[in-house]
Amino acid sequence: RVQPVESGGGSVQTGGSLTLSCTVSGLTYSAYCLGWFRQAPGKEREGVATIYTGDGSTYYGDSVQGRFTLTQNNKNTVQLQMNSLKPEDAAMYYCATVPSFLRGGGVCNSHAEDDFQYWGQGTQVTVSS
Numbered sequence: 001r002v003q004p005v006e007s008g009g010g011s012v013q014t015g016g017s018l019t020l021s022c023t024v025s026g027l028t029y030s031a032y033c034l035g036w037f038r039q040a041p042g043k044e045r046e047g048v049a050t051i052y053t054g055d056g057s058t059y060y061g062d063s064v065q066g067r068f069t070l071t072q073n074n075k076n077t078v079q080l081q082m083n084s085l086k087p088e089d090a091a092m093y094y095c096a097t098v099p100s101f102l103r104g105g106g107v108c109n110s111h112a113e114d115d116f117q118y119w120g121q122g123t124q125v126t127v128s129s
Helices: none
Strands: 003-007 010-013 018-025 032-039 046-052 057-060 068-074 077-082 091-099 123-128
Touching: 003 091, 018 032, 018 091, 018 123, 046 068, 046 077, 057 068
Parallel strands: 010 123
Antiparallel strands: 003 018, 018 077, 032 046, 032 091, 046 057, 068 077, 091 123
């Protein structure tokens, strides 16, 4: 069974940095779309960044472009480096994945949560002003 597990959340002051990690167990296909989403209280879940594990191509949401960096450590682990954090970045962050062939293969630019199949439990990020 495919299961993403997030780690690395915590509290930080405005302007600070945090690194989130996602390790996915149970992978059976050669490539996946793997993404980070976030949801703040009272708001809809928002796509933050996605990566195609086949070649490491990344796609970022407008609100984090230039501040967040998503990298692939190995076949089943990715890290989200978050810099210059703002209070509006505070949220529960979720890791999600889907076999890339179900998304047309090779392009993982969708940030729609319905396009992702397996979800982690989330890790909390708090940013104080």
